[in-house]
Structures are given as C-alpha cells and as structure tokens.
Amino acid sequence: MCQRVCESPNEFEAVHAQLKTTACPHCKSFGNLIRHGYLRGYDKENRQARTVRGWRIYCSKRGRATGCGRTFSVWWASKVKRLFLTVEQLWDFLKHAARSGNKMQAFRRLNSGLSSSAPYRIWNRFLAAQSAIRTALHRKCEPPKSTARQPAEHTLAHLEAAFRDHSCPIAAFQIWLQASFM
Ligand SMILES: [Zn+2]
Structure with missing residues (x-):
C-alpha cells in the first residue's frame, strides 16, 4: 500500500x-x-x-x-498499524521476548492492560514480518556478527546496528523505509 x-x-x-x-x-x-x-x-x-x-x-x-x-x-513513525503499543513499547517487548524466550513476562513489563493473548499475537506478527524486515535491512547495512541462537535475535541486532543513532530503531526503520514495521 x-x-x-x-x-x-x-x-x-x-x-x-x-x-x-x-x-x-x-x-x-x-x-x-x-x-x-x-x-x-x-x-x-x-x-x-x-x-x-x-x-x-x-x-x-x-x-x-x-x-x-x-x-x-x-x-x-511512533505508531505501528493496528497495534495498541507505541514503537518504544514494541521494541522493549521484542527485545526482552527474544532474549528471554518468555513472551508473557516480556509483555508484563509494559503494563499495557492488554489481554494475555496479545503478546503471542504481536510476536507472531513480528515473525511473519521478519523476512521482509531483514531483506530491507540488508540494503542499509550488513548484519552484525552475532552469537544469537534465534533468528529473531539476529533481526533485532541487525535493526539496532542499522539505526544505532536513533532512540527507537523501529521508528527509525519506518521513517527510513516509509512503510510500516509490521
Ligand atoms: Zn493521483
């Protein structure tokens, strides 16, 4: 679109x-x-x-x-389509969920008041968008050397490396690509 x-x-x-x-x-x-x-x-x-x-x-x-x-x-840029969370909250959630593997715990940190199915829904949306995100990021920079075991962690590290001067990589990504993060 x-x-x-x-x-x-x-x-x-x-x-x-x-x-x-x-x-x-x-x-x-x-x-x-x-x-x-x-x-x-x-x-x-x-x-x-x-x-x-x-x-x-x-x-x-x-x-x-x-x-x-x-x-x-x-x-x-501070909003993601069809999502309650701000981009900062989304970034916080994805980073902690990827690192710990515990989506529910990562989501509780946000105090968003959303239902318990929300973290899984949001995580699955991220997974579905992941290959498009990585393809876009390759145009910006090489992925960093990473010891991460999960593809999601790789993607987030790549995002962080691509927009290291920005406080929120997701907002920066949306501005750079002129498209929704996911
Ligand atoms: Zn026209």
Missing part, C-alpha cells in the same frame, strides 16, 4: 501545508490532493477513545480536479 511515514508532529503539519504542491504518488499529478479523513487506532492510555494515527489523503477527481481518485496514507 502506498503511504508516507512522518517523523514528528511538525513534519505531519508540513505535509498537510504542502499538499497542493505535492505530487500524487499514484498518478504524479499536482494540485489534487486533499485530506480525506483520519486514520484512527486504539491507544494504550485510553482504550475507549480512538486516537488519530495518521491521515488518508485523497487524489481528487471530483468537479474540476484531475486526480486519479486513489488514496494513500500518512502515518506517524
């Missing part, structure tokens, strides 16, 4: 301010992009309310507009 990942709220605002002079990623036309609606997700602090996680942008073909009628999304 076509999308864009923003680093900060300021960059998010800048994207909106520049929509009129931004080319549609699908048809490359100018002047047709409009904000179409928010992308919402549940947040860890407030599970009743859905919070804004990004926008859907529409390439208008209505009226005199000459766009293609397709949409794309703009996401925050």
Whole structure:
C-alpha cells in the first residue's frame, strides 16, 4: 500500500501545508490532493477513545480536479498499524521476548492492560514480518556478527546496528523505509 511515514508532529503539519504542491504518488499529478479523513487506532492510555494515527489523503477527481481518485496514507513513525503499543513499547517487548524466550513476562513489563493473548499475537506478527524486515535491512547495512541462537535475535541486532543513532530503531526503520514495521 502506498503511504508516507512522518517523523514528528511538525513534519505531519508540513505535509498537510504542502499538499497542493505535492505530487500524487499514484498518478504524479499536482494540485489534487486533499485530506480525506483520519486514520484512527486504539491507544494504550485510553482504550475507549480512538486516537488519530495518521491521515488518508485523497487524489481528487471530483468537479474540476484531475486526480486519479486513489488514496494513500500518512502515518506517524511512533505508531505501528493496528497495534495498541507505541514503537518504544514494541521494541522493549521484542527485545526482552527474544532474549528471554518468555513472551508473557516480556509483555508484563509494559503494563499495557492488554489481554494475555496479545503478546503471542504481536510476536507472531513480528515473525511473519521478519523476512521482509531483514531483506530491507540488508540494503542499509550488513548484519552484525552475532552469537544469537534465534533468528529473531539476529533481526533485532541487525535493526539496532542499522539505526544505532536513533532512540527507537523501529521508528527509525519506518521513517527510513516509509512503510510500516509490521
Ligand atoms: Zn493521483
């Protein structure tokens, strides 16, 4: 899916301010992009309310507009699609789960209030995304020499090595790849 990942709220605002002079990623036309609606997700602090996680942008073909009628999304780097956790929490969970092999214990550290099936669901999502993540990381740098026994540990070490200047490798990955981590 076509999308864009923003680093900060300021960059998010800048994207909106520049929509009129931004080319549609699908048809490359100018002047047709409009904000179409928010992308919402549940947040860890407030599970009743859905919070804004990004926008859907529409390439208008209505009226005199000459766009293609397709949409794309703009996401925050601090969020992962369809996930309650922040990227920092996800990173913390994955690292501890990979190291200890105990997903439930790694998940309890977060105090997220999520159900006991959540750690397994999230872990399986990570495993499913892992080969794509590694393929992407190889374009950035070689994997570090590692004594890790589990592929998951290798992947996380590679991620850490690729984005060692960033506080959260997952956020950095999303910004760099302009795609969701998993
Ligand atoms: Zn278009």
